[in-house]
Amino acid sequence: MLDVNFIRQNQALVEKSTREKGYDVNISDLLDLDDKRKSLLQSVDELRRQRNEIASRMKGGKPSAELIAEGKAIKDQLAAKEPELSKIESELNTLLKSVPNIIFDDVPLGGEEANLEIKTWGEKKKSGVDHLDYAVSRGWVDFERGAKVAGAKFYYLKDGLALLENALLQFGIKKVTEHGFHFMTVPDMVSSRVLEGCGFNPRSSAQSDEYFIEGEDLAMIATAEMPLTGFHMDEIIDEKDLPLCYAGYSACFRKEAGTYGKYTRGLFRVHQFNKLEMYVFCLPEKSQEMHEQLLAIEEEILQDLGVPYHIISNAAGDLGAPAAKKYDIEYWSPVNQKYQEITSCSNCTDFQARSLNIRVRRQDGTVEVLHTLNGTAIPLARALVVMIENFAELDGKLHVPEVLRPYLGGVSEL
RNA sequence: GGAAGCGUGGCCGAGUGGUUGAAGGCGCACGACUCGAAAUCGUGUAUGCAGCAAUGUAUCGGAGGUUCGAAUCCUCUCGCUUCCGCCA
Numbered sequence: 001m002l003d004v005n006f007i008r009q010n011q012a013l014v015e016k017s018t019r020e021k022g023y024d025v026n027i028s029d030l031l032d033l034d035d036k037r038k039s040l041l042q043s044v045d046e047l048r049r050q051r052n053e054i055a056s057r058m059k060g061g062k063p064s065a066e067l068i069a070e071g072k073a074i075k076d077q078l079a080a081k082e083p084e085l086s087k088i089e090s091e092l093n094t095l096l097k098s099v100p101n102i103i104f105d106d107v108p109l110g111g112e113e114a115n116l117e118i119k120t121w122g123e124k125k126k127s128g129v130d131h132l133d134y135a136v137s138r139g140w141v142d143f144e145r146g147a148k149v150a151g152a153k154f155y156y157l158k159d160g161l162a163l164l165e166n167a168l169l170q171f172g173i174k175k176v177t178e179h180g181f182h183f184m185t186v187p188d189m190v191s192s193r194v195l196e197g198c199g200f201n202p203r204s205s206a207q208s209d210e211y212f213i214e215g216e217d218l219a220m221i222a223t224a225e226m227p228l229t230g231f232h233m234d235e236i237i238d239e240k241d242l243p244l245c246y247a248g249y250s251a252c253f254r255k256e257a258g259t260y261g262k263y264t265r266g267l268f269r270v271h272q273f274n275k276l277e278m279y280v281f282c283l284p285e286k287s288q289e290m291h292e293q294l295l296a297i298e299e300e301i302l303q304d305l306g307v308p309y310h311i312i313s314n315a316a317g318d319l320g321a322p323a324a325k326k327y328d329i330e331y332w333s334p335v336n337q338k339y340q341e342i343t344s345c346s347n348c349t350d351f352q353a354r355s356l357n358i359r360v361r362r363q364d365g366t367v368e369v370l371h372t373l374n375g376t377a378i379p380l381a382r383a384l385v386v387m388i389e390n391f392a393e394l395d396g397k398l399h400v401p402e403v404l405r406p407y408l409g410g411v412s413e414l
Numbered sequence: 415g416g417a418a419g420c421g422u423g424g425c426c427g428a429g430u431g432g433u434u435g436a437a438g439g440c441g442c443a444c445g446a447c448u449c450g451a452a453a454u455c456g457u458g459u460a461u462g463c464a465g466c467a468a469u470g471u472a473u474c475g476g477a478g479g480u481u482c483g484a485a486u487c488c489u490c491u492c493g494c495u496u497c498c499g500c501c502a
Contacts, residue, residue, distance in 0.1 A: 045463090
């Protein structure tokens, strides 16, 4: 969430950003509510002051009937005001949570159609192999039994694809640890506080994409970003320990309701997949630089694998609430003859960190909210799609990129 | 899942319901001493909110309650530890 004082001082900017992102929040109402909160808080604080004063005058132990009566009167007044205050505070909080992060100046304005291509790499192939047909023909994937056991869009991987997934993961782990990230496994469920603090829609929202556990305050994670953000919540981190870079490996669960019409065939869009995710906690003034580094690592991975791609800078309407700026990398699908999303990385600035109370203590002792960023290292299921489309031969073998061979016993094809 | 115990500041650890935001220690920062360092001594050392500030207020896992007054009493809840049960 944003800081209410920041909103007050930058009302026009926040309103513009909110509008560009396609959100509808009445900032004036929010500030009015904050005014109400402040004045009520002042009168409550004054009553509390009087209460404390009276209590301290009675420390001797002599029960003065007069003082007790005075104390009782204040108690009654407080009882009338305090519930009102907490009601306003919680309303204000709800409103604050609905304001999306402000966008950086260089973010293209508009919806998805305004996404800006900023780089292309590699040679687009003219044709490729449909990953699902290929994988089924080789007995490497089984959606039918997945559906039998868990429902549509669940699947089993077997033999070649399962091994290839493992090789991709090993390669990814090597990459990110070489770049200084701590490899981690994480809880696959998080509490609602973490979920919402990361900027995801709450259980009550119709747009929520998560699976929630009935009767418990838990959701299956949609990305390791969730438990990684929560890792440091309610902590104050010494400046000298930043940046903190983590790479979390986890299963990811997504309902993906309402995605018909988008590309959903086979492994491209499923309810459960594994992913290696990079996550960074850093100083505010370093986050833009870190964002470029995350993007560079994502590029490096695709280049090492030999996958053609382009980078887009996402337009305001395609950013989501927490991001101030986001890059998507889309690989070239030789099958569909278009670019399709493979990774993304976001600079969430202080948006998530403020919600989850993650701060830095500077050398000079001052404390402030730090910045967080996230980026996909390797989305395993989609990476398998990419591998088949680019490196399989129709009715033939799958050519294994050189960098993966060490993790497949040295073979050059599967 | 059942039972018991415990949850206090960066850490350890006090705390008969009434100046306790909280003793003491450790750690850390600065200063003194020193050629320098160690040791020693001195000073300082939580966070949020409101306020230009002085200052006020809140926070002793969390939420409620009792009371003129709660870290301290009660209820619920979460977490940790130990014992029992159970299972990979």
